[in-house]
Amino acid sequence: MLMSLSLRVRIFLLFAGLAGGALAAVFLGLWLGYRRLGLPEQSAAFVQGGVVAAFLVLGVVAWIWYLFDLNVAKPIESLAGTLRARAHSNASGEIDTRPAQYLGDLAPAATAAARSLSETRSALAEAVARETTRLMAEKQRLEALLSDVDSGVILCSGDHTLAFYNGQAIDLMGADMAQPGLDRRLFDYLREGPIRLAHERLMATGDSDAASDLLCATLTGSRVLSARMRLMATEQGSVPGYVLTLRDVTADQATHARREALLAEVFDRVRRPAANLSTLMAAIPEGSAAPGKLDTALREEVAALAAAVTDLSRRHDDGRGEGWSLVMTRASDLLDGLRARMEGDGLAAETQADALLLRCNGFEVIALLSGLTEAMARAGISNSFRLVVEEDGTGALIRVVWQGNALPLALLESWLDAPLEPGIAPAPRRSVLATHATEIWPEKAGQGANSLCMPIPQARRVVRRPAPIARPVVYDFDLLSKARSAGVQDTRLQDLTYVVFDTETTGLLPGQGDEIVQIAAVRIVNGRRVEGEVFNTLVNPRRTIPLTSTEVHGITDAMVQDAPFVEEVAKRFHKFAEGAVLVAHNAPFDMEFLRRLEPEIALRFDNPVFDTVLLSAVVYGQHDVHSLDALSHRLGITIPEEARHTAIGDTIATADAFLKLMPMLQGRGFATFGAVLTEVRRHGRLLKDLN
Numbered sequence: 001m002l003m004s005l006s007l008r009v010r011i012f013l014l015f016a017g018l019a020g021g022a023l024a025a026v027f028l029g030l031w032l033g034y035r036r037l038g039l040p041e042q043s044a045a046f047v048q049g050g051v052v053a054a055f056l057v058l059g060v061v062a063w064i065w066y067l068f069d070l071n072v073a074k075p076i077e078s079l080a081g082t083l084r085a086r087a088h089s090n091a092s093g094e095i096d097t098r099p100a101q102y103l104g105d106l107a108p109a110a111t112a113a114a115r116s117l118s119e120t121r122s123a124l125a126e127a128v129a130r131e132t133t134r135l136m137a138e139k140q141r142l143e144a145l146l147s148d149v150d151s152g153v154i155l156c157s158g159d160h161t162l163a164f165y166n167g168q169a170i171d172l173m174g175a176d177m178a179q180p181g182l183d184r185r186l187f188d189y190l191r192e193g194p195i196r197l198a199h200e201r202l203m204a205t206g207d208s209d210a211a212s213d214l215l216c217a218t219l220t221g222s223r224v225l226s227a228r229m230r231l232m233a234t235e236q237g238s239v240p241g242y243v244l245t246l247r248d249v250t251a252d253q254a255t256h257a258r259r260e261a262l263l264a265e266v267f268d269r270v271r272r273p274a275a276n277l278s279t280l281m282a283a284i285p286e287g288s289a290a291p292g293k294l295d296t297a298l299r300e301e302v303a304a305l306a307a308a309v310t311d312l313s314r315r316h317d318d319g320r321g322e323g324w325s326l327v328m329t330r331a332s333d334l335l336d337g338l339r340a341r342m343e344g345d346g347l348a349a350e351t352q353a354d355a356l357l358l359r360c361n362g363f364e365v366i367a368l369l370s371g372l373t374e375a376m377a378r379a380g381i382s383n384s385f386r387l388v389v390e391e392d393g394t395g396a397l398i399r400v401v402w403q404g405n406a407l408p409l410a411l412l413e414s415w416l417d418a419p420l421e422p423g424i425a426p427a428p429r430r431s432v433l434a435t436h437a438t439e440i441w442p443e444k445a446g447q448g449a450n451s452l453c454m455p456i457p458q459a460r461r462v463v464r465r466p467a468p469i470a471r472p473v474v475y476d477f478d479l480l481s482k483a484r485s486a487g488v489q490d491t492r493l494q495d496l497t498y499v500v501f502d503t504e505t506t507g508l509l510p511g512q513g514d515e516i517v518q519i520a521a522v523r524i525v526n527g528r529r530v531e532g533e534v535f536n537t538l539v540n541p542r543r544t545i546p547l548t549s550t551e552v553h554g555i556t557d558a559m560v561q562d563a564p565f566v567e568e569v570a571k572r573f574h575k576f577a578e579g580a581v582l583v584a585h586n587a588p589f590d591m592e593f594l595r596r597l598e599p600e601i602a603l604r605f606d607n608p609v610f611d612t613v614l615l616s617a618v619v620y621g622q623h624d625v626h627s628l629d630a631l632s633h634r635l636g637i638t639i640p641e642e643a644r645h646t647a648i649g650d651t652i653a654t655a656d657a658f659l660k661l662m663p664m665l666q667g668r669g670f671a672t673f674g675a676v677l678t679e680v681r682r683h684g685r686l687l688k689d690l691n
Contacts, residue, residue, distance in 0.1 A: 008073040015065035022057040026050060075100035079110050087117065152225075152246035155232075158239030160186045160195070172225060172246050173218060186244075190225070191217045191340050194333040198229045199242060209633040213640050215333040215362040221340030223248060224363050228640070326436070330462065331356040331389040331396065334365060338387060341370040347377055348384040354391050357554075359458035364432040367420050368440075369400060371429060372452065375415045381405050394559045396459035399445070400452040407442040407450060416440075460554040488581065488608055489674035493662050496673060498524040498610070499577040500655040501535070502647045503590045504553040506545050510592045515541035516566050517555050519573060520647035522655050523580065527662070529655050535576045536648045538563040553646060570597045577607060581673070585628045585654045587611040608673065612654055614680045615661050618670070628653060635660045 005013075030050040082095050095114055100107035152169030156162060162184050165173075173180050173189035180189055187195070194216040202210050211230045217223065226247045234240040331353040339349040369387075377383040382402035389398050416430040433439055438455050445451040488496060501521035507514035521535040538555065540563040550556055573594075584590045587609050594605045616626040620634070632639055632653050637660075639653045670676045 007077055008069055011069060011073045012065065015061055015068070019058055019061040022061060023054050026053045026057060071102040075103055075107075079103075079107065083110055083114060154186065154244040154246065155241065156186050156244060157241045158234070160199075162186060163241070169246060172223065172248055187219075189219055191219060191221075191336055193336045194330070195227075195229070195244070197330075197332065198227075202229060202231050202242070203240065207629065209629050209639075211638050211640055213327070215329050215337055217337040217340035219340075221337075221342070221344035224337045224341070224366055226362070230638075326359050326361055328357040328460075329360055329362045331358055331459075334358060334360070334362050335387045335389060337362065338366045338369055341366055342373055342385065345370065345374050345377070346383070347373055349373075349387055350385075351387045353387075353389040354396070355462040356389060356391060356396050356459050357462055358389070358396050358456045360436055360456050361432070364420065364435060365398070365454075365456075368429050368432045369398070369452075369454070371418070371420065372412075372415055373400060375418075376402070376407065379411070381407060391459070391461070392455060394459070394561075395455055395457045398454045398456065400454075401445050401449055402451070403449050405450070406444070407452065409442060412440070412442060412452075460559065461550070461556060462554070489672070489677075491673050492671055493666060493673065493676065494527045497580040498583050498658070499580040499607075500524060500529075500583040500651055500658060501573070501577070501590065502584060502650040502654060503593055504555060504647045505593065506541050506543060506549050508589075510589075510596060513543070515539070515543060516569070516593050517541050517545060517549075517560055518553065518647040519569060520651045521573065521576060522651055523576075524583075524655060524659065527659070529652075529659065534648070535573060537569055537572075539566050539569050540564065541566070566597065567601055570594065570601050571603065574601070574603050574605065577605075580607060581610055582607045583610045583612065583654065583658050585612045585631075585650070585657075587613075610658070610676070611680075612658055612661065615658070615665065615676070618676070618679050619661060619664050619668070628657075631657050 027050060030047075030053075079095070079100055095107070095111045097107035097111060100110075152172045153164070153166045154162065154169050154173075155164035162180060162182055164182075165180055170180055194214045198212045198214045202212050211228055214227050214229065216225050216227050218225070228245045230243050231240045232242060332351075332355075335351040335353050339351055342349045373385055382404045384402065386401040387399070388401060389396055391397075416433075417428050420427055420429050420432065433454075437457055440452060440454040442450060442452055499521050500523075501519065503516050504518040505514050505516055516539045518538050519535070520537075523530045523533040525533075538560050540560045542565065545555060545557055545560070582591070582605070588611070591605065591609065598604050612628075612631065613626045616624075616631050620626070624630075628650060629639065631637075635657055637653055637656045639649060665676055670679055
């Protein structure tokens with residue numbers, strides 16, 4: 001209660017209490033003196049003296065209270081009000097310190113605090129204005145940049161409402177609906193299933209660096225979009241939002257189709273003159289058309305031209321089977337996009353998919369199957385379908401099931417000759433089968449049902465993203481000895497050839513029965529990763545793969561059943577890496593598996609070795625985190641969720657990280673292999689804390 005009173009009232013009450021106590025003391029003294037003397041005739045004098053003393057005490061206390069109130073309490077309240085005015089009302093001007101002249105240093109201190117507050121506020125206002133101007137300029141530049149990028153960019157909150165989008169996103173999402181708007185649900189424009197599942201997958205990983213690629217469709221199914229999702233940082237306990245980048249696969253497919261047609265025309269137009277010229281030169285007797293060396297050189301050049309045209313044409317035709325756009329696509333995303341397209345055509349569809357990742361061109365598969373189902377509906381066969389994707393050995397099988405009449409094979413063949421997407425992809429539908437190295441056929445499905453079957457040769461199970469693995473550290477610094485690397489000690493880093501590799505295994509104990517199940521590698525020459533020089537193969541480990549390992553890398557026993565044995569793979573890899581510096585992330589683990597094979601293959605893996613864990617320690621210091629995810633995040637490298645813990649995915653990420661670490665090492669003065677090796681040895685104690 002007293003705390004609610006003003007300072008002056010509380011001080012008044014203090015002095016009133018002091019006065020009351022003093023009066024009580026005076027009267028108590030008089031009463032004790034009167035009793036002790038026991039003289040009734042002198043009582044009047046006692047009373048008179050007591051009253052005079054009481055009035056004197058009251059006067060002194062009142063005078064002291066007045067002075068204290070005037071020179072202490074009132075100035076303190078006035079000073080407090082002045083400070084509050086400057087703190088809360090942005091008042092300015094000097095403080096009048098004269099009323100507080102008896103408060104010692106309090107008034108000057110308050111003046112200094114007020115002046116400092118005013119200066120700080122002015123400086124802060126200037127800084128805020130300056131930063132606001134800078135941020136507005138950056139915002140405008142960012143908006144201009146995002147408006148010009150080829151991809152649509154969307155920023156969504158944790159409940160899937162739009163917080164930002166650029167012009168490309170409007171074109172992609174709002175082509176057949178109302179224009180997108182802020183604070184509206186993303187699912188008003190895009191199919192919900194793939195996006196919600198990708199968001200849940202990323203949240204389940206607990207990894208802020210993770211990204212997920214997905215295939216989604218607009219709400220009406222008119223467009224199939226390729227998307228990548230990445231979570232945003234958020235407060236603890238709240239649902240994180242995400243950034244979604246969109247790309248129109250339909251437009252990409254049209255560009256690809258035009259490029260393929262142009263290349264085919266070029267090869268066709270060049271192949272015939274080259275063949276005719278080669279035939280003509282073969283018909284001319286040697287030495288009759290040109291003298292000696294000129295005749296021989298001319299024939300060699302013609303032969304080389306014909307061979308080059310034939311080889312390029314063959315590689316172009318073979319390359320179609322691999323497909324520039326064959327990527328790992330979730331079976332559930334594929335079926336959701338197919339269902340959206342079919343429902344847009346007025347067909348009914350239900351889906352059922354195993355947890356699989358299919359290596360395919362999602363747009364082409366959707367266009368093919370939606371076109372065939374639409375043709376079946378026009379032919380009166382069925383307008384209601386069940387779409388199924390199931391595991392089939394090392395691949396997957398897509399089934400389109402319906403109740404009713406069977407589809408004649410001749411009719412299916414005629415439909416396959418029709419354009420895949422009239423006006424967009426003029427290639428026939430059967431070109432999709434060639435691209436995916438597969439076939440499609442009708443068959444009975446039992447109980448009056450029929451189906452279309454289309455295998456996808458390459459597929460893998462969807463696995464959970466594992467927590468970082470603490471791999472055992474087995475290290476031999478002889479790998480980095482002068483004897484092994486004597487030939488490259490003084491060689492500049494950019495002049496060396498590197499082979500970056502990674503292995504996936506049945507477990508983490510190379511000396512206790514665990515074996516390699518996949519090995520992948522890429523080559524770096526002249527400071528760049530050579531796209532065409534890739535080593536990637538599954539390995540038959542001659543033992544079962546534990547389920548715990550399959551959950552990490554997604555490789556099953558069925559996938560490696562027909563794969564080569566490790567001895568054959570090791571010989572091929574040794575040849576691939578010949579003369580190069582080996583690079584790996586946590587190299588001791590992978591090198592231990594390879595060195596175990598040396599007696600069996602009669603070859604030695606004595607290449608110089610770089611470990612990106614130790615290179616990261618040289619650049620960032622030993623006390624930082626040096627896992628592949630952490631290093632990739634620091635260097636701006638994205639490892640898609642589906643590629644993490646696959647040999648080729650981790651290999652490419654390690655190679656890109658190594659290419660970015662090289663100039664950083666050179667910038668610190670480590671320009672040669674020997675200089676880096678010497679510095680790496682200083683970080684040997686990091687080995688006990690790897691990953």
